Amino acid sequence: MSAVRSNADKIQxxxxxxxxxxxxxxxxxxxxxxxxxxxxxxxxxxxxxxxxNPYMVAASSLVLTVFLMTVxxxxxxxxxxxxxxxxLLGSGEEQEARKVVxxxxxxxxxxxxxxxxxxxxFMNPLLRFLGASDNTIGYARQYLFFVVVLGGIPTxxxxxxxxxxxxxxxxxxxxxxxxxxxxxxxxxxxxxMFVLLPDGYEVMxxxxxxxxxxxxxxxxxxxxxxxxxNTSILSLPKRIEKVRPQSVKSLFSVGVPAAIGVLLFDVxxxxxxxxxxxxxxxxxxxxxxxxxxxxxxxNIGIGFCLGMVPLAAYNYASGNYSRMRKFFTAAMLSGxxxxxxxxxxxxxxxxxxxxxxxxxxxxxxxxxxxxxxxxLASPVMFLSFHLVHFMQAINKGKISFCMPIIRxxxxxxxxxxLLNRLFGMSGIIWTQLTADxxxxxxxFIFYFCVMKTLDRRRDEKL
Numbered sequence: 001m002s003a004v005r006s007n008a009d010k011i012q013x014x015x016x017x018x019x020x021x022x023x024x025x026x027x028x029x030x031x032x033x034x035x036x037x038x039x040x041x042x043x044x045x046x047x048x049x050x051x052x053n054p055y056m057v058a059a060s061s062l063v064l065t066v067f068l069m070t071v072x073x074x075x076x077x078x079x080x081x082x083x084x085x086x087x088l089l090g091s092g093e094e095q096e097a098r099k100v101v102x103x104x105x106x107x108x109x110x111x112x113x114x115x116x117x118x119x120x121x122f123m124n125p126l127l128r129f130l131g132a133s134d135n136t137i138g139y140a141r142q143y144l145f146f147v148v149v150l151g152g153i154p155t156x157x158x159x160x161x162x163x164x165x166x167x168x169x170x171x172x173x174x175x176x177x178x179x180x181x182x183x184x185x186x187x188x189x190x191x192x193m194f195v196l197l198p199d200g201y202e203v204m205x206x207x208x209x210x211x212x213x214x215x216x217x218x219x220x221x222x223x224x225x226x227x228x229x230n231t232s233i234l235s236l237p238k239r240i241e242k243v244r245p246q247s248v249k250s251l252f253s254v255g256v257p258a259a260i261g262v263l264l265f266d267v268x269x270x271x272x273x274x275x276x277x278x279x280x281x282x283x284x285x286x287x288x289x290x291x292x293x294x295x296x297x298x299n300i301g302i303g304f305c306l307g308m309v310p311l312a313a314y315n316y317a318s319g320n321y322s323r324m325r326k327f328f329t330a331a332m333l334s335g336x337x338x339x340x341x342x343x344x345x346x347x348x349x350x351x352x353x354x355x356x357x358x359x360x361x362x363x364x365x366x367x368x369x370x371x372x373x374x375x376l377a378s379p380v381m382f383l384s385f386h387l388v389h390f391m392q393a394i395n396k397g398k399i400s401f402c403m404p405i406i407r408x409x410x411x412x413x414x415x416x417x418l419l420n421r422l423f424g425m426s427g428i429i430w431t432q433l434t435a436d437x438x439x440x441x442x443x444f445i446f447y448f449c450v451m452k453t454l455d456r457r458r459d460e461k462l
Contacts, residue, residue: 014314019326027307029175034299036182042292043186049358054285056203059139061288062130065269072262073156077108078163080255086167086310090317098233099241101164106237112156120149131277139203146207154218161221167310173224181217253397261404268408275420286366289357294374297342301335301382305389312393321454328390339378346375370429377433380440387443399446406442411435
């Protein structure tokens with residue numbers, strides 16, 4: 001565990017450290033943890049792919065949409081509570097910030113427990129609804145039971161606790177905890193899949209490895225919270241805290257849109273899986289691999305976004321709009337540079353990358369054009385995420401609520417259905433580029449309107 005610096009050292013990052021250095025301090029550990037998280041997510045697919053059984057790969061892809069619901073719960077309380085806590089710090093309300101953190105963790109625990117129970121009760125109809133066939137449902141049940149039913153609580157709480165740490169300046173500690181879980185998952189995957197469990201249970205082995213790694217990561221965060229509780233606003237909940245009504249409103253005004261953004265993404269993924277599975281299980285397996293590979297630029301970009309959020313939120317609350325805007329621009333340019341680089345890389349390396357996951361020639365023949373087409377959307381996808389994160393940082397709940405609705409319900413799903421009907425699989429793989437290119441235009445309109453309002457507010461104070 002890294003040494004814990006004082007609260008005053010953390011404030012230095014928000015207020016006085018040069019923008020590039022401050023962003024790097026917050027973003028680089030987050031990017032590293034995002035990459036390790038990506039590696040362990042890819043590891044499951046890669047190790048399962050070594051069986052050369054596309055039905056196992058397709059099953060793990062189906063469960064991803066169910067797993068994303070745990071991310072929605074994390075966003076509800078981790079993003080909502082975390083950004084509120086740092087804004088309260090920016091306005092000097094430390095005691096209220098402490099209560100908000102405690103309440104957020106308590107609510108996250110309760111929500112994740114309820115979701116795990118629902119997944120257990122409705123497992124079969126849920127998987128059938130998502131497109132599971134007779135060839136894939138058995139594997140999907142194994143993966144869902146261990147990763148979500150048993151693993152839901154440690155997964156949600158680990159991510160929520162990490163979000164709180166990062167938002168108040170403990171970026172390295174937050175990154176290490178998530179990285180620890182990712183590294184353990186990569187190590188445990190082959191042990192459970194190919195050594196401890198018999199042939200045919202590789203999906204269950206991958207799921208057990210994920211469950212254990214998330215539990216160990218959760219234990220790490222408990223220890224970190226005990227260590228920093230005397231030097232920060234972070235502590236483990238001892239009771240349900242009573243906070244001001246305005247704090248509850250602010251928590252949910254940002255947290256609900258952040259959760260809905262993931263839910264709508266999940267709905268889009270469900271529609272995508274249903275449409276792709278209608279073309280065949282091999283196409284679904286190929287798309288599952290592509291969706292993992294294309295996450296490289298997204299995870300790095302999200303690392304920049306998550307590093308930017310507390311910095312922008314703090315300076316927004318303290319009224320330093322100029323510094324806030326500089327953090328927004330620096331993170332945007334950094335993420336775009338990574339996205340464009342990956343587009344170039346994937347255009348050349350697509351065959352090798354797909355082959356690295358599975359040795360089935362027909363699945364590879366589908367995966368290569370899928371990856372080349374979808375990778376072109378990386379820059380506009382990043383801009384869509386970045387603008388939403390910024391709106392969450394500055395407490396623009398209504399706007400951050402509208403943006404994912406426009407992106408998914410108004411653009412993504414209708415365009416997906418239309419292009420599938422007109423062009424089949426070829427239409428599906430070009431949907432993301434089409435939808436996000438249009439969405440970025442709307443997002444920047446929101447951004448410039450907000451900036452105009454903030455500039456007017458600043459001028460009135462002068």
